[in-house]
Amino acid sequence: MSLESVLDYLERSGGFASSHYDDSYLDRRVSARMRRRDTDSYREYLDVLRGDDDEQAALLDALSINVTRFFRNPEVWERLRGVLRDLTTDQRRVRIWSAPCADGREPYSIAMLALDDSNIETSRLSITASDIDPGVLETARRGVYESTRTTDIEEELTAIDNYGAYVDCDGSRIEVRRRVRDMVSFDRHDLIRDDPRREFDLVVSRNFLIYIDGAYKRPVVETLMGSLRPGGYFMIGKTETIPRSYREQFEPIDKRLRIYQHVSLD
Secondary structure, rough: OOOOHHHHHHHHHOOOOOHHEOOOOOOHHHHHHHHHOOOOOHHHHHHHHHHHHHHHHHHHHHOOOOOOOOOOOOOHHHHHHHHHHOOOOOOEEEEEEEEEOOOHHHHHHHHHHOOOOOOOOOEEEEEEEEEOHHHHEEHOOOEEOOOOOOOOOHHHHHHHHOOOEEEEEOEEEEOOOOOHHHHHHEOOOOOOOOOOOOOOEEEEEEOEEEEEEEHHHHHHHHHHHHHHHEEEEEEOOOOOOOOOOHHHHHEEEEEOOOOOEEEEOO
């Protein structure tokens, strides 16, 4: 019995499209769960999965792309500040989509960045955040985070000077204030299987494509692109690239920081 047997079972029972993900990434995550459950073979671990719904949920959570932080790569956010200023100069509603949003720190960073800048008209902003994992979406909606030995949540927030206006700090516990939470709505969406959204002015999808198998990046990019209005902005992770066949449809706003604008080919 092999890794594929575990993944096939998970796809049938949990709907996880494992074939779209990089094999080495999947192997690392499954092996980590096997060690946690003290199982020595895929057959033994598959028996655990079949008899334990909690373990299946834990594996699905482990396979989801949920690594994030507030204001990851601060220089990117300073450049995004200018994009948000430009978008809110028009007298219309500006729609933003963060996908996948993991535990919510990325969309909350967008909201805090906007609130912290008097040149960004926050009353015109609408932020939608999506993820495939219901568990991390619940964490995101609560907006409560704990610092650990390896993660200092408060330090992440120092990218903006007055972060105390947007979060309540109590020792190692950080709670996002309601004025920030109210700017973001969360829902479930599968970037691999679900249809594109419509008419977003900005789509932020950082550090997701690097986990996707090369053969399946095209449908993911199509979903993200199809969700942009003409002239909308697209931001990906600093180590990611837009597939070559789509590059002519994007004009770099800042190529180094991976911020692009969708252009019409008509």
